[in-house]
Amino acid sequence: MGLAQKLESGGFAVTAEMAPPKGTDFSRFRQCARGVKGMVDAVNVTDFQSAVVRASSLGASVILVEEGLEPVMQITGRDRNRIAIQGELLSAAALGIKNVLALTGDHPSVGDHPQAKGVFEMDSVNILQTAVTLMSGKDLAGNALAGTPQFFLGASVTPVYDPIELQVLKMKKKINAGAKFFQTQAVYDIELFKKFLEAARGIETKILVGVIPLKSPGMANYMNKNVPGIYVPEEIIERLRKSQDKVKEGLKIAAEFINEVVQQKLCDGVHIMAVGAEENVPELLEMCGFKKTE
């Protein structure tokens, strides 16, 4: 079953995120993909995440297709104008990519080429709009396409945001523009997540809650300080501090969170972002009772 069917049939979806390599060696990428194959519904491929140069999202998504996995190709407006975005989407569809996650993108100033010119001609809403237009058989200028793409479109939302109403407004806008599902920024505090769900009540969409397994108290502190929209509560940092095997403890914390979400039926799925530790994802999923299926 694909991601779209899973979500549309009311199932609990599991997605994991992988970054393409910085270089041409995809062996680790392929290995991590094989590790989660049969355990996840789809794998997100980041698009020059944090504005850092890597192999492209389209290329890595094609490699996932080769490996028999379903990619969610992330696409940002940072590096492309409307001509490039449309071309990328058409290529993606032709290469067997069905899921696209539209993002505005991080600013070049946070990345490894801070001298780059940010494009930002289209934001996440405009990219969704563009994909929907292409799906109607036309490009943005109204010209007919030879062959029409079909996409299952997603977007992101930051549940821990002040003022939350502003994120909810933007979420509604993304739905009106074509988003069918949301993957959230990582959440650690279930009560804060519930507050967000409360603010978003009545909105018809599918929500996959974001989970980043922590690797150390330092990582948690770093994220609290530097990553917008992420808040790790002190008691979790304390748990990590006290533990012997911090990576294991981080996976445990993540597993408990996921189990809680599943038990309380809070949302439609979970999105795991292992940021550089993708090889741990199968273990985490096993800890949550997700079995490998073929």
Next chain:
Amino acid sequence: MVITQPKSFSDILEFLEGKKNIFITGCTLCATSCMTGGEKEILAMKERLEKEGKEVTGYAVLDPSCHKLQTRSTLKKYKQALDSTDAILCMACGDGAQTIAEVVDVPVYPANDTMFIGEVERIGHFSEACKACGQCELGWTAGICPITRCAKSLLNGPCGGSRNGKCEVNPENDCAWVLIYNKLRESNELDRLLEIKDPKDYSKAANPRRVTIGR
């Protein structure tokens, strides 16, 4: 106002290498307010150049430097000085320098970097406010420019990155979208934020632009 800041003196000397007789121009408007090209700054520049062995043939505070007819007629009065001048050092904005370059035969060099269109917050403190995008959005954004004041020039609301109302790109700046949201909420106009804005028509900002306003 067009905000300028001085180039380093060594950059200026490099431009003027091999040129002995220098005429200095400034501007009565923006550059005077920015303290980069008023009479006071011109006189200080004159002194520094003379210390470097240059001959200053004269100076003029153009009123303003970007007015072509005005600049042409003012500089005519300095014909004699300009005839013995090897270079003009322009202490106005880039536009002022280009205007002068169009009306005289002497090579013109900029003494300033032109930064942006913005506001004087208080003396010596300037902030960028408008990118001259050719299609002003202020009518629905509570008078706050998202093109300039959002680091990503977003038109459909904020990215997920702001914290405590500050921008993810530079935490010293307010997130333009939080400002816009707060103002629209006060005036009960939040539904404006639900309108999907198409990608901006950048053909309206294709350089160089020309405007003719009929009378």
